[in-house]
Amino acid sequence: MKYFAILLLLATMSCATTQPQTTATADVQVLTPTEYKAQQPTRKDVLLDVRTPEEYATGHLENARNVDYRGGAFAEEMKNWDKNKVYYLYCASGNRSGKAAELLKEAGFKHIYNIGGFPALQEANLPVEKETQQ
Numbered sequence: 509m510k511y512f513a514i515l516l517l518l519a520t521m522s523c524a525t526t527q528p529q530t531t532a533t534a535d536v537q538v539l540t541p542t543e544y545k546a547q548q549p550t551r552k553d554v555l556l557d558v559r560t561p562e563e564y565a566t567g568h569l570e571n572a573r574n575v576d577y578r579g580g581a582f583a584e585e586m587k588n589w590d591k592n593k594v595y596y597l598y599c600a601s602g603n604r605s606g607k608a609a610e611l612l613k614e615a616g617f618k619h620i621y622n623i624g625g626f627p628a629l630q631e632a633n634l635p636v637e638k639e640t641q642q
Contacts, residue, residue, distance in 0.1 A: 539623050549596060569636060
């Protein structure tokens with residue numbers, strides 16, 4: 509009987525310990541322009557330029573959507589985005605895109621890439637568009 513009581517006590521104690529919980533969110537991955545090109549993003553992936561509209565108008569990567577991180581639009585718009593899509597973000601230097609990527613991570617997005625600054629992306633000969641004056 510004594511052994512049974514000890515076993516019961518040990519079994520109860522082992523069940524009482526909690527296991528650390530894991531989250532389904534992924535870490536933000538940083539890619540160089542060359543690594544980004546090698547990924548061969550598809551049309552289903554989302555390319556976000558988080559610079560100001562004025563910066564965006566001077567030139568941006570082809571097919572990039574402008575969502576101004578500093579202007580508050582980013583935090584508001586991301587609430588409506590699909591968390592399972594792949595998101596590539598860039599800005600002027602990689603700083604704002606890093607901060608925006610962290611917001612996506614905290615919100616539970618699963619596939620987030622910071623591809624850095626626009627000048628480096630241009631130097632890598634990625635396709636660039638400029639806004640046309642009307």
